[in-house]
Amino acid sequence: MLRLEPRREPSRIMFYVTPFLAIGLTLVAGIVLFAALDKPPLPAMRLIFIEPLTSLRGVAELLVKGTPLILIAIGLAISFRGGVWNIGAEGQFAIGALAGGTVALAFYPTTGWWLLPLMSLAGMAGGAAWAAIPALLRTRFNANEILVSLMLVYVAVLLLSSLVHGALRDPDGLNFPESRLFQTSLPILIEGTRAHVGFLVGLVAVLLSWILLERHVLGFKIKVLGQAPRAARYGGFSEKGLIWFCFLVSGGCAGLAGLFEAAGPVGQLVPALPSGYGFTAIVVAFLGRLNPLGVLLAGLLLALTSIGGETAQIAMSLPSATTAVFQGMLLFFLLAADVLVNYRPRWIAQRSAAADPLARSEAPVGTMQRLPIP
Numbered sequence: 427m428l429r430l431e432p433r434r435e436p437s438r439i440m441f442y443v444t445p446f447l448a449i450g451l452t453l454v455a456g457i458v459l460f461a462a463l464d465k466p467p468l469p470a471m472r473l474i475f476i477e478p479l480t481s482l483r484g485v486a487e488l489l490v491k492g493t494p495l496i497l498i499a500i501g502l503a504i505s506f507r508g509g510v511w512n513i514g515a516e517g518q519f520a521i522g523a524l525a526g527g528t529v530a531l532a533f534y535p536t537t538g539w540w541l542l543p544l545m546s547l548a549g550m551a552g553g554a555a556w557a558a559i560p561a562l563l564r565t566r567f568n569a570n571e572i573l574v575s576l577m578l579v580y581v582a583v584l585l586l587s588s589l590v591h592g593a594l595r596d597p598d599g600l601n602f603p604e605s606r607l608f609q610t611s612l613p614i615l616i617e618g619t620r621a622h623v624g625f626l627v628g629l630v631a632v633l634l635s636w637i638l639l640e641r642h643v644l645g646f647k648i649k650v651l652g653q654a655p656r657a658a659r660y661g662g663f664s665e666k667g668l669i670w671f672c673f674l675v676s677g678g679c680a681g682l683a684g685l686f687e688a689a690g691p692v693g694q695l696v697p698a699l700p701s702g703y704g705f706t707a708i709v710v711a712f713l714g715r716l717n718p719l720g721v722l723l724a725g726l727l728l729a730l731t732s733i734g735g736e737t738a739q740i741a742m743s744l745p746s747a748t749t750a751v752f753q754g755m756l757l758f759f760l761l762a763a764d765v766l767v768n769y770r771p772r773w774i775a776q777r778s779a780a781a782d783p784l785a786r787s788e789a790p791v792g793t794m795q796r797l798p799i800p
Contacts, residue, residue: 430769437767444763445713445720449727451759456752465742473741474734474752484733486619490691491729494519494683496628498707499725500635501679503716507639509652510672514560514575515680516704517582518553522681523688524586525552527695530608531594537609545610546685553681554674556582561673565666571673579704587697594695605695612690624686629722631679636718648672680704706732709757728753 456474457467478484498515505512526549533541559578563569587603596606612622639645651658651668659665683703688695710728714720735749 427774429772429774431772433768433770440766444766447763448760452756455755470738470742473738477737478730478733483619486616486621487733488729489621489625491732492725493624493628494687494703495707495710495728496722496725497631497683498680498704499710499721500631501676502707502711503721504635505672505676507652507716508648508668508672510669511572512575512673512676513572514578515707516700517579518556518677518680519684519704520582520586520700521556522549522553523684523699525549526685527688531605534606535609541610549681549685550678554678557673557677561670565669583700590695590697603697607694608689620691622690624690632718632722709753713760
């Protein structure tokens with residue numbers, strides 16, 4: 427019989443091994459899934475994980491999809507390290523795009539070198555301001571930040587849709603729900619593709635977050651708050667200040683990602699701008715073990731499954747939910763494999779009652795047992 431026994435302390439080896447175990451189990455489950463759909467598994471896996479990397483355009487699209495995931499997940503990793511569960515990055519993403527896009531439309535058709543930095547600052551400020559709502563309710567009224575931040579996602583998406591249908595709608599857009607095209611856009615990183623300098627900003631965010639979490643006293647305080655809140659209070663750390671910091675940083679990163687998406691690949695504000703990046707980034711953060719370098723690799727991996735899933739969907743007539751199923755399985759197997767961090771599996775052979783004197787001595791409550799005669 428297989429039994430899970432508690433470890434004396436969490437296994438550091440399993441902490442880093444389980445993400446690879448989850449990826450392997452996801453691949454196996456994907457093969458089974460494609461076989462159940464009567465599709466050739468190996469060609470399908472090649473389309474998802476290898477085909478996007480065989481061309482320059484595919485690599486560029488990988489950077490485009492990975493940029494918002496990395497930026498949002500970096501902010502969430504800092505927040506989750508502190509035990510602050512900001513689940514509303516999708517809404518902060520939308521508000522950041524809305525705030526930065528509004529700045530661009532306010533100066534339309536004026537352009538200049540200063541406009542894009544101003545839009546970026548507005549995007550970060552918008553995302554941080556939206557994240558400040560659950561921060562205030564958590565620190566002032568002890569509200570559950572998971573529920574508050576999640577419910578604000580729907581408010582943000584509806585607010586974006588309302589303004590795009592109304593005040594921000596393009597007057598020359600034939601009544602379509604979309605804003606004007608921005609007069610400025612992100613500089614292109616790879617000529618002839620959609621890859622933009624936002625990816626370089628993501629790399630800078632990875633570096634800065636690593637310095638914060640691993641080399642700065644503030645990062646130490648955040649980790650202590652997340653692992654031992656009572657010790658943080660005893661050490662004199664400002665719990666409310668750290669909660670505000672985590673919310674504002676994660677909201678600012680999500681807002682900047684939203685602005686990059688609006689000013690980069692999309693080029694305008696549309697109701698469908700928030701396309702699940704905020705929720706997928708939660709998977710990225712945990713798959714990367716809340717480590718900046720791990721988040722970078724996990725963001726590229728999830729971007730690869732997204733691009734490859736779309737390619738396989740077109741080439742093999744797969745359901746549109748293929749990518750979401752892969753990402754969901756990845757999170758499921760990661761959470762399941764995390765059990766091995768605190769528990770070790772042990773095989774215990776079952777013995778018969780005749781061979782086990784302890785089993786023979788056990789009897790139901792209320793019955794008499796025959797005592798051995800000395």
